[in-house]
Amino acid sequence: MTGVERPMPVPARMSLRDVLRVGAVGLRTRPLRAFLSALGIAIGIAAMVGVVGLSSSSGAELDRTLSALGTNLLTVSPGTTLMGEEAKMPTDAEAMIERIGPVQAASATGKIADARVYRSERIPEAQTGGLSAYAVRLDLPATVGATLRSGTWLNAATEHYPAAVIGATAAQRLGVGAAGPDTQVVVGGVRFTVVGVLAPVALATDLDSGVLVGWPVAEAQLGFDGHPTTLYTRSEESGLEAVRQVLAATANPEAPNEVDVSRPSDALAAKQATSQAFANLLLGVGAVALLVGGVGVANTMVISVLERRAEIGLRRSLGATRGQVRTQFLAESLLLSALGGCGGVLLGMGVTMGYAYYSGWPSVVPAWATAGGLAATLLIGAVAGLYPAIRASRLSPTEALATP
Known part of the structure; x- marks a missing residue:
């Protein structure tokens, strides 16, 4: 088996x-x-x-x-001449740019080269703190998206008088906590009352370390020549690139190669x-x-x-x-x-x-x-x-x- x-x-x-x-x-x-x-x-x-x-x-x-500041901001600034010197934009460059169709707003600042900024007259002349003085237009905050941390912006009256708005960095270096009638700084040997303090401006960082005064008072008391050093423009999004291509020639028709055009949002x-x-x-x-x-x-x-x-x-x-x-x-x-x-x-x-x-x-x-x-x-x-x-x-x- x-x-x-x-x-x-x-x-x-x-x-x-x-x-x-x-x-x-x-x-x-x-x-x-x-x-x-x-x-x-x-x-x-x-x-x-x-x-x-x-x-x-x-x-x-x-x-x-x-999204809050917008990506349609363009800046126009002078470049250099063929001889390597700093160029100047025409005094009517802002008005010419405003004639461009898609441009919704334009504003300008002008650096006052010979105006030093100090907290008081007792500060040594060499200790400038890296601050600059700018002549500004009244519509600047709306154009660049700037907001005030303290006080008010310049108006049609105060732009003719020694009144200033200072940037966030400038306020820190000058020891200014808030704006007020008793708060003053010295700009170009002239005492200016601080009427406002800006919050940091993301798309115009030069303003953070600047002391901003009215265009008329800058020309009358600080020897400002009236030539803008930076132009800010807001344009329709659909026409932004077209505006960008003609800005240099519009700002300075005689020498468009001496004009620089940039987009601050690109830097961010x-x-x-x-x-x-x-x-x-x-x-x-x-x-x-x-x-x-x-x-x-x-x-x-x-x-x-x-x-x-x-x-x-x-x-x-x-x-x-x-x-x-x-x-x-x-x-x-x-x-x-x-x-x-x-x-x-x-x-x-x-x-x-x-x-x-x-x-x-x-x-x-x-x-x-x-x-x-x-x-x-x-x-x-x-x-x-x-x-x-x-x-x-x-x-x-x-x-x-x-x-x-």
């Missing part, structure tokens, strides 16, 4: 719950090592999410600023681009930190395999397949990385929201940054745990159980 061969029993398939349970065994038994390994992953992910979040928040703040955008380049550098640092964290996870898993050879041998003796052993250690590596990744995402979001709140920015953390961070951790965990998992699955039961 021939014996009937019995079929080999098919190993039970592990459910997802079982995979998670056996994968968490190593983390529960060695919590300190697991924490330190996950910390390396968390630092890398937090750096990446934080850098992306802060860069996005800064960009959102720039967009909000530009360039500044943001510089910040973005720095953010990319920090993002690279975060990637290096993540890589180091992944090496730490791989090292932890290799040591775990060496320390748990007896456990592996016992499981194999009780019927666990190589695939199940491999799945166990791979799941442990993924869980370890996932813990670090979740912690890093939360830490990066916390840093972003905290700094954005402190800076007064809108808090923006792109969804792709958090999703990408978690995906990166799982990828790192899979790569870091693959070799130890394969090594563990290749151990034979007898070899593993014979290990002291």
Whole structure:
């Protein structure tokens, strides 16, 4: 009678719950090592999410600023002559620019070259503080988007008298906290009463370090020659580029090559681009930190395999397949990385929201940054745990159980 061969029993398939349970065994038994390994992953992910979040928040703040100030502001300033000397714009350049169809508003400032600014007559002549005096038009704030922090702007009456509005930086250097009838500064040897203090002007930063006086009083008492040094224009968005092309020739028809035309919002955008380049550098640092964290996870898993050879041998003796052993250690590596990744995402979001709140920015953390961070951790965990998992699955039961 021939014996009937019995079929080999098919190993039970592990459910997802079982995979998670056996994968968490190593983390529960060695919590300190697991924490330190996950910390390396968390630092890398937090750096990446934080850098992306802060860069996005800064960009959102720039967009909000530009939306409030407008991107249709163009400035016209004198360049240099063919002989390399500083050019001068005609005194009627402002009136000529206002005739351009799409131009909605135009205003001018004129730097008073020989007028030094001091807090009082007792200040040494050499200590100018880098401040300048400007003759300004009454419609300047509306054109450049300037606001007052204290006091009032010049009007049709005060522009004829020694009254001044000072920029935010100038107020700080002169020690002027607020405007008032008793607050005076010396401009070109003449005492001017400070009637207003400007808030910082994002699209006309020269005004921040300037003392602004009326056009008529500048000509009458400070020797101003009436030539504008900067013209500000607001135009319809649809016709902005067309206006930009004709501004130089309109401001100075005789020598358009001696006129410079710029767009202040482009400078802000360039500044943001510089910040973005720095953010990319920090993002690279975060990637290096993540890589180091992944090496730490791989090292932890290799040591775990060496320390748990007896456990592996016992499981194999009780019927666990190589695939199940491999799945166990791979799941442990993924869980370890996932813990670090979740912690890093939360830490990066916390840093972003905290700094954005402190800076007064809108808090923006792109969804792709958090999703990408978690995906990166799982990828790192899979790569870091693959070799130890394969090594563990290749151990034979007898070899593993014979290990002291």
